[in-house]
Amino acid sequence: QVQLVESGGGLVQAGGSLRLSCVASKRSFSSYAVGWFRQAPGKEREFVAAISRSGYSTYYADSVKGRFTISRDNAKNTVYLQMNSLKPEDTAVYYCAAARTLVPGRTPADFGSWGQGTQVTVSS
Numbered sequence: 001q002v003q004l005v006e007s008g009g010g011l012v013q014a015g016g017s018l019r020l021s022c023v024a025s026k027r028s029f030s031s032y033a034v035g036w037f038r039q040a041p042g043k044e045r046e047f048v049a050a051i052s053r054s055g056y057s058t059y060y061a062d063s064v065k066g067r068f069t070i071s072r073d074n075a076k077n078t079v080y081l082q083m084n085s086l087k088p089e090d091t092a093v094y095y096c097a098a099a100r101t102l103v104p105g106r107t108p109a110d111f112g113s114w115g116q117g118t119q120v121t122v123s124s
Helices: 027-031
Strands: 004-007 010-013 018-024 033-039 046-051 058-060 068-073 078-083 092-099 118-123
Touching (some): 004 092, 018 033, 018 092, 033 068, 058 068, 078 092
Parallel strands (some): 010 118
Antiparallel strands (some): 018 078, 033 046, 033 092, 046 058, 068 078, 092 118
């Protein structure tokens, strides 16, 4: 298990940008694949993006492809989610999650460690 803390959420107008950060507590963070998920009120938690342990491979939901970029800095135990061209439908609580695996999955059940979430609100 690894403890995760997200930050960087907030209120932004449609078309704007935000960068979320996910900081891990463990030095062995480079052994974990990391994913970002989001959950809007009344909806299930959905996959947004994921990155492999090395950062070499990245994966995106179709709804964010071309607008969001996931990256990581293992020296800082941090994973980022750069969100550009935000839309009102991107409004949700965003969670980062970690799994001690080579290739990250795309469902919540594939990840064993979760952060507390950070709210992103996009106004029209």
